[in-house]
Amino acid sequence: MKSMTKDQWFTFVDGLIQDDTRDIIGVQSKGKxxxxxxxxxxxxxxxxHDVTLLPPKKFLLPTHxxxxxxxISKLFEVSCSKPDRPQILIGVHPYDVIAIQQMDAVYQNPPxxxxxxxxxxxxxxxxxxxxxxxxxxxxxxxxxxxxTSGYDLLVTDLGDTVVIDEGTTxxxxxxxxxxxxxxxxxxxxxxxxxLRAELPARYKHKLKIDKFRWTELLLNNYTHPIxxxxxxxxxxxxxxxxxCPTCFCYDVDDVMDMNMKEGKRVRTWDGCLLRDFTLIGSGxxxxxxxxxxxxxxxxxxxxxxxxxFGFVACVGCGRCATQCLSDIADPLNVMNTLxxxxxxxxxxxxxxxxxxxRQKGPVFMPKSATIIRKxxxxxxxxxxxxxxxxxxxxxxxxxxxxxxxxxxxGEAPISIASAPEAGRSSFELLxxxxxxxxxxxxxxxxxxxxxxxxxxxxxxxxxRLRKRDLMFIAGGxxxxxxxxxxxxxxxxxxxxxxxxxxxxxxxxxSILFNADLNVWxxxxxxxxxxxxxxxxxxxxxxxxxxxxxxxxxxxxxxPVKTAAIIVGPPVMYRFVIKELKNRGMTDENIxxxxxxxxxxxxxxxxxxxxxxxYVCLEGPVFNYGDIKDLPEAF
Amino acid sequence: xxxxxxVFDFSSCEGCELQLFNLEEKFLDLIKIVDVVSxxxxxxxxxxxxxxxxxxxxxxxPMDAERLKVIRKNAKTVVAIGACACIGGVNKLRNQWTxxxxxxxxxxxxxxxxxxxxxxxPAKAVDExxxxxxxxxxxxxxxxxxxxxxxxxxxxxxxxxxxxxVCVECKLRENQxxxxxxxxxxxxxxxxxxxxICPTHRDGCAGCRGFLEDAxxxxxxxxxRKYNVPMDKWLKRFDMFNCKIKREK
Ligand SMILES: Cc1cc2nc3c(=O)[nH]c(=O)nc-3n(C[C@H](O)[C@H](O)[C@H](O)COP(=O)(O)OP(=O)(O)OC[C@H]3O[C@@H](n4cnc5c(N)ncnc54)[C@H](O)[C@@H]3O)c2cc1C
Ligand code: SF4
Ligand code: SF4
Ligand code: SF4
Ligand code: SF4
Ligand code: SF4
Ligand code: FES
Numbered sequence: 063m064k065s066m067t068k069d070q071w072f073t074f075v076d077g078l079i080q081d082d083t084r085d086i087i088g089v090q091s092k093g094k095x096x097x098x099x100x101x102x103x104x105x106x107x108x109x110x111h112d113v114t115l116l117p118p119k120k121f122l123l124p125t126h127x128x129x130x131x132x133x134i135s136k137l138f139e140v141s142c143s144k145p146d147r148p149q150i151l152i153g154v155h156p157y158d159v160i161a162i163q164q165m166d167a168v169y170q171n172p173p174x175x176x177x178x179x180x181x182x183x184x185x186x187x188x189x190x191x192x193x194x195x196x197x198x199x200x201x202x203x204x205x206x207x208x209x210t211s212g213y214d215l216l217v218t219d220l221g222d223t224v225v226i227d228e229g230t231t232x233x234x235x236x237x238x239x240x241x242x243x244x245x246x247x248x249x250x251x252x253x254x255x256x257l258r259a260e261l262p263a264r265y266k267h268k269l270k271i272d273k274f275r276w277t278e279l280l281l282n283n284y285t286h287p288i289x290x291x292x293x294x295x296x297x298x299x300x301x302x303x304x305x306c307p308t309c310f311c312y313d314v315d316d317v318m319d320m321n322m323k324e325g326k327r328v329r330t331w332d333g334c335l336l337r338d339f340t341l342i343g344s345g346x347x348x349x350x351x352x353x354x355x356x357x358x359x360x361x362x363x364x365x366x367x368x369x370x371f372g373f374v375a376c377v378g379c380g381r382c383a384t385q386c387l388s389d390i391a392d393p394l395n396v397m398n399t400l401x402x403x404x405x406x407x408x409x410x411x412x413x414x415x416x417x418x419x420r421q422k423g424p425v426f427m428p429k430s431a432t433i434i435r436k437x438x439x440x441x442x443x444x445x446x447x448x449x450x451x452x453x454x455x456x457x458x459x460x461x462x463x464x465x466x467x468x469x470x471x472g473e474a475p476i477s478i479a480s481a482p483e484a485g486r487s488s489f490e491l492l493x494x495x496x497x498x499x500x501x502x503x504x505x506x507x508x509x510x511x512x513x514x515x516x517x518x519x520x521x522x523x524x525x526r527l528r529k530r531d532l533m534f535i536a537g538g539x540x541x542x543x544x545x546x547x548x549x550x551x552x553x554x555x556x557x558x559x560x561x562x563x564x565x566x567x568x569x570x571x572s573i574l575f576n577a578d579l580n581v582w583x584x585x586x587x588x589x590x591x592x593x594x595x596x597x598x599x600x601x602x603x604x605x606x607x608x609x610x611x612x613x614x615x616x617x618x619x620x621p622v623k624t625a626a627i628i629v630g631p632p633v634m635y636r637f638v639i640k641e642l643k644n645r646g647m648t649d650e651n652i653x654x655x656x657x658x659x660x661x662x663x664x665x666x667x668x669x670x671x672x673x674x675x676y677v678c679l680e681g682p683v684f685n686y687g688d689i690k691d692l693p694e695a696f
Numbered sequence: 697x698x699x700x701x702x703v704f705d706f707s708s709c710e711g712c713e714l715q716l717f718n719l720e721e722k723f724l725d726l727i728k729i730v731d732v733v734s735x736x737x738x739x740x741x742x743x744x745x746x747x748x749x750x751x752x753x754x755x756x757x758p759m760d761a762e763r764l765k766v767i768r769k770n771a772k773t774v775v776a777i778g779a780c781a782c783i784g785g786v787n788k789l790r791n792q793w794t795x796x797x798x799x800x801x802x803x804x805x806x807x808x809x810x811x812x813x814x815x816x817x818p819a820k821a822v823d824e825x826x827x828x829x830x831x832x833x834x835x836x837x838x839x840x841x842x843x844x845x846x847x848x849x850x851x852x853x854x855x856x857x858x859x860x861x862v863c864v865e866c867k868l869r870e871n872q873x874x875x876x877x878x879x880x881x882x883x884x885x886x887x888x889x890x891x892x893i894c895p896t897h898r899d900g901c902a903g904c905r906g907f908l909e910d911a912x913x914x915x916x917x918x919x920x921r922k923y924n925v926p927m928d929k930w931l932k933r934f935d936m937f938n939c940k941i942k943r944e945k
Binding site for chain 1: 722725726847851854868871914
């Protein structure tokens, strides 16, 4: 350990500020509170702060961040944004250091968020020991009042001297280059040790349940009345997520410059407490009731992230408790209440198996691709054949999806509708017009460019399906991902048992892939049944009329040998699954593909989550048995 | 071809139109992407050929309603700007009294019988008379938001307003909540988009952008009671831009 006199410390910080290769960010006062801001003078730096209004995450994941720039007057032009200047954060408290380590774990988990990683590598952290304890903090109960790693330097302001612990060689070099210091004396080190040892007792607020038992406690209390009682007072204002150092979900949007030629894709802070966080184009909101959003935050902190990464995603800073106007956001209160009145209604909320990610390179940068064929299929649906300009094959599995970009408008996840074929560099999509991106896509013509990211997600496990009887059940747009699997199976027909296809649409005019259906009809090795909800007068229709479940009894299948694959609108699943189970099919033999709002496609933005499952990583294809007990799944 | 834009004003303080002038160099950028064909505040020419009608002000009289209906027929897209046009705003305060009483209060005993200029009905927001496609709320409007909405329309992209409370933007600006400063605020129930300008300047939000569809009124009342804000004060603030009282005639 090293030590500096107060004067040496001021000179050191002043030296950092004067050196203009880096931005120096430190804790400063803001009214009666504190915040992290650019330091202009060492006089502004405070190390006696209790807690800052916003955590230092705003310098690692800025509230508005440019991902890349584009120019829509050119055929396809994207450019990386200029990297930020290197920065040093001074005065980061131990709980915030731990929160940054958690953020590192999430953002640097493959597929790595390269933009975050670059900024993180450019950031040095000068942590500081806690001198004053924030009113609502309970970091002491979590052991987060001290840290042993995650910083480059750790300073303890003892009033007359500052004791410094070197955490990394980068920290040591910084000291050498800018500071004058001496070895810390034993009494100084003793004072630091005592300060840290006495901290826990100084916290007013104490957890009554060990953090390692949060998961278990929450799993026992999904139906506890506290969720409803508290959510009634919730404004869905997102404060508890925005001010939290371990909440880092974001939204993505395209913003045009005033010249209407250039623009940028930006990500901005978002939060699961906001009503439209799970809104999709059809108007459906998956966590519609405030209680679902309110509860989700606690489960993310106490169950979902701990299961995935091994840490409780609350560091006890108390920011949410202080800043929630209704005072319902405090995990301490909630966990203590649950501990005192547990309803012990066990629920498991498992995470299904995740495919290892193959994604390489910059995760947000779309690749240039060209529309090589376009066909209008119905009033609202258009079919595209697209080729990456690099002529590389997409390399997808049936059931995976891509993110399609139109610069200046945005990005939308779209299932790949074609089967992977050796040597083929193009792939096919079917797009239904619902909102901004899909409407603009409809207007594009052959030869025009789109941006493509992916393939993403977990597709159909064809190895597991091999040798089995298969029953495809598709509703509406669900025929798009289904087609990739059907065509794959038909191309390898001898490797599968009995195959049947049930397809339901709104009316005869909305039937998709008529050309494929006509080819499939010529084959005797696949049973096919069609239905429409209704048939307009004067339209010729020889299939069934009614809901898709009516088709199931028309097929003769062995419920033990058959795997049923279901893709369709959210409402369809419940009825179809019920009917299949009536026919003796087990959960393990049912495979589904789910839809959720998506932004990143790589497990970072948080939008697609339900009960801790990322649809963009573990899905969209799931074994029904793996998710059937998750209350938010269907 | 650039979309043709016309600006029309009804009952308002014209502060919102002034905001358009205050766009200054941005206004020059804006007219690179749209043609302004009618703007009483800013030009003499007028044309009835326009794609986008920008309406400011509330609708107060049968003759205004008729004029508005003609505008709606002429325009492909109608954009309401400002609290007066979007939600009725301060004009709706008048609806607490009968129009007879209001007239007597303002014009004394002057004989206004049969004068169509003084033939009024309770103040209405634009969408209470004709269909509105897009809104730019606020009193006055936020220039950046106005530009964003117009550029989106010019791009053929649906402009979307934030559907969350002012508190979100207030937190992003790292403000200390004004409740902690002894003031009170309607931010938790008001639609964001102004970048929390009032709390940033240490004043409570008055709700000029309108309340959210899912606004949790009861929770806010609890908070106001918790901070001992006198009821008459917050009731007045609730009514300032969002007066719901309707007394016909
Ligand atoms: C895994 C997956 C596969 C899909 N496959 C297809 C397909 O093959 N064909 C097809 O037509 N549609 C598909 N969708 C739905 C499609 O993504 C949405 O219709 C589309 O995002 C709407 O975008 P928009 O900009 O036109 O609508 P807007 O309403 O303007 O949406 C704005 C943004 O919200 C998000 N969003 C909105 N709706 C959805 C949604 N349903 N799912 C995910 N994000 C959404 C997107 O980021 C979108 O850009 C799929 C969705 C998912 C999740
Ligand atoms: S819990 Fe509190 S801070 Fe969080 S959204 Fe609800 S009211 Fe806002
Ligand atoms: S949940 Fe609250 S106490 Fe826990 S880290 Fe987040 S803001 Fe701090
Ligand atoms: S909304 Fe406000 S600023 Fe705009 S015209 Fe009405 S009163 Fe004036
Ligand atoms: S000042 Fe108003 S807008 Fe800001 S956080 Fe407080 S209540 Fe919300
Ligand atoms: S803070 Fe409230 S009153 Fe102020 S501009 Fe925004 S919405 Fe209007
Ligand atoms: S986490 Fe962003 S889409 Fe799944």
